[in-house]
Amino acid sequence: MNALAPQSLLQLIWLASPALPVGGFSYSEGLEAAVDSGRVHDEASAAHWLVEQLHLTLAPGDLAVLAAALPAWHAGDQARVRVLNDWVLSTRESAEFRLQTEQMGRSFLEWLKLHHPDAQACFDGLATTYPIAFAFAAARSGADARSACLAFAFGWAENMTAAAVKAVPLGQSAGQRMLARLAQEMPAAVDDAMARDDDTRQAFSPMLAILSAQHEHQYSRLFRS
Template sequence: MAEAPGALTAASLLQLIWLASPALPVGGFSYSEGLEAAIEWAGVGNEEAASEWLAGQLHLSLARSDLAVVVQAIPAWRSGEIARIGELNDWVLQTRESAEFRLQTEQMGRSFVEWLKLRHADAAAVFGALPASYPLAFAFAASRTEASVRDACLAFAFGWAENMAAAAVKAVPLGQSAGQRILGRLAAEIPAAVDRALAVADDERQAFSPMLAVLSARHETQYSRLFRS
């Protein structure tokens, strides 16, 4: 059967699914991004609270920061604007509000680059002098597909949501059905978050999330924990 006009090719669609997979060896499953600390100190102790917390993080943090960076980085990679890539990468590294968040994006970026080297012959040269953050490494991979920026961002956001729902299941803890309901809510809200990210200008992009930053910092000395952030 022929593909519909404007539809992604099967290869590009599968590539996006691959990039969003928690099985991708970048270590995303190791992080709760402050959720574990929120369970301890911010009253996130059940399905409803976890769902609200993660939906808020999607719209208030991810959409205005990392998603907005991915939106701008994909066309920059496609057009070879290396200086622009460097600016975006520096912004990500400079706006992490805790040591844990900085280490997370650096570690996931390094791991993603190692995976990219297995698939793209020029990845080693491209990233040789660039300590890539995770959003910039993801954007590089997405730029090598035929996917639109919006479709690539949907994949990025869903990969985040799947990891965070899994973190909630482990840390609250919750049952698998509750985790799927949380993931279902996030999936329903991701398109609006992506559309917001697509509209964010350079001077509107921000990673200012004070409560999340405080909880992340507290997590660094949390007595008992499952996750690295």
């Protein structure tokens, strides 16, 4: 694989940064509910939870749709983009998860309009989801699909380890160990995502959906999901 041009690499680092103003830090994606139920209670259980989430939900779902959306944006295939965006919306199994992808998508679009004046026209009529907006930005950076997926996965992992540090709670060193473990798992997760097509891409995680629904009514919480 050819190395990314420096500008493309820097763009991907920027897109993956938790500092990007899209609100990713405010979500735990069911983790806080897992802590409340006792399923996650220490560093080992939190690391196991996130590794499983990476392989069972992120890779076959959002990473796979990102891998499909990036070439669609490169080709200017708006019809394909709309189909993929609708798939993301239809696979959100709780109100919280749907609100998350819509809110992050809207915020990402506002950020995109500062850097790509045609972004609004490209998303016209779409209830923009986060993976589809990320794919647009990655395509404009000149990144290939694998690099874009790795950047997306690492940005997700940073937000999720930060959520675990706050919710369990854990120390910063534990968070770094968990992030290192997730980074080791990411290449295989991206390989899985890249190998999927429309027939094998899937988002089915019943217990995560149940925990997310329970989180909507959780008495005390730090996160929006």
